[in-house]
Amino acid sequence: MRRVLLVGQDKGGSGKSLVVRALAESVVAARIIELEDEARLVELDDRVHFFPVRADRSEIDRTSGAAARSEYDAVLDLIARKVAPDAPGPEPLIVDIGANASRSFLPEIASRAARYGRIGVEFAMLTVITAEPGAAASAPVVLDLARPFAKPLFAVENQVEGAVDTKILKALGKDVVLSRLPRLTLDPQANGLLQTGGLRFIAERLGAAEDNLSEKFGFAAAGRMIQDLTAFRAQAMQAVAPMAEWLERGA
Numbered sequence: 001m002r003r004v005l006l007v008g009q010d011k012g013g014s015g016k017s018l019v020v021r022a023l024a025e026s027v028v029a030a031r032i033i034e035l036e037d038e039a040r041l042v043e044l045d046d047r048v049h050f051f052p053v054r055a056d057r058s059e060i061d062r063t064s065g066a067a068a069r070s071e072y073d074a075v076l077d078l079i080a081r082k083v084a085p086d087a088p089g090p091e092p093l094i095v096d097i098g099a100n101a102s103r104s105f106l107p108e109i110a111s112r113a114a115r116y117g118r119i120g121v122e123f124a125m126l127t128v129i130t131a132e133p134g135a136a137a138s139a140p141v142v143l144d145l146a147r148p149f150a151k152p153l154f155a156v157e158n159q160v161e162g163a164v165d166t167k168i169l170k171a172l173g174k175d176v177v178l179s180r181l182p183r184l185t186l187d188p189q190a191n192g193l194l195q196t197g198g199l200r201f202i203a204e205r206l207g208a209a210e211d212n213l214s215e216k217f218g219f220a221a222a223g224r225m226i227q228d229l230t231a232f233r234a235q236a237m238q239a240v241a242p243m244a245e246w247l248e249r250g251a
Contacts, residue, residue, distance in 0.1 A: 113149035
């Protein structure tokens with residue numbers, strides 16, 4: 001059996017890649033498939049299979065047909081790949097679906113759901129929702145596309161734009177497991193470290209960098225940066241805990 005967590009949100013800037021990074025930190029055995037117009041999870045390159053996809057929705061729609069239908073074949077094959085005989089168990093997979101790709105990729109999974117089931121592949125779906133209107137509108141669409149074949153369904157409320165209206169969250173459905181990533185304001189220097197090194201940097205190198213940060217930004221500012229980034233990582237890990245548990249149960 002292999003468990004595959006699909007992560008999709010057609011509105012960019014929702015924090016989807018951040019959530020994927022937190023999942024990668026939580027489930028160290030997981031491999032990641034990245035479907036994006038350009039590689040973003042560069043600090044995880046030892047675990048990532050990158051597949052370039054087109055970001056322009058109108059271009060995808062314009063070229064729909066035989067060529068577009070085969071666009072994801074390599075990804076679909078990788079999901080179905082047999083586990084090596086000497087492997088301790090099936091690798092859990094996290095599929096990071098780039099903005100505008102969910103509406104073309106998820107139907108390809110749906111059309112093969114029965115065949116995947118016969119070879120022991122299980123799917124769950126995760127979306128990220130924010131108070132930004134585009135992200136709030138996209139999240140239920142993504143979940144609806146996956147609902148026929150994915151169980152369970154997850155959503156992370158990223159409060160980067162403020163709390164999402166309760167009615168919008170309830171409308172996602174009673175079958176959706178909801179978690180929350182509280183808003184945490186980072187100063188520009190701390191945010192720069194997060195964008196450059198990701199959550200892996202916070203876990204593996206932030207403590208060792210304290211002296212250099214103090215020399216560069218000052219003792220007080222460096223301490224604040226370390227405190228804020230450590231808290232941010234902890235909150236991100238907590239937000240993805242339900243999805244990480246699902247992945248690990250299948251490992």
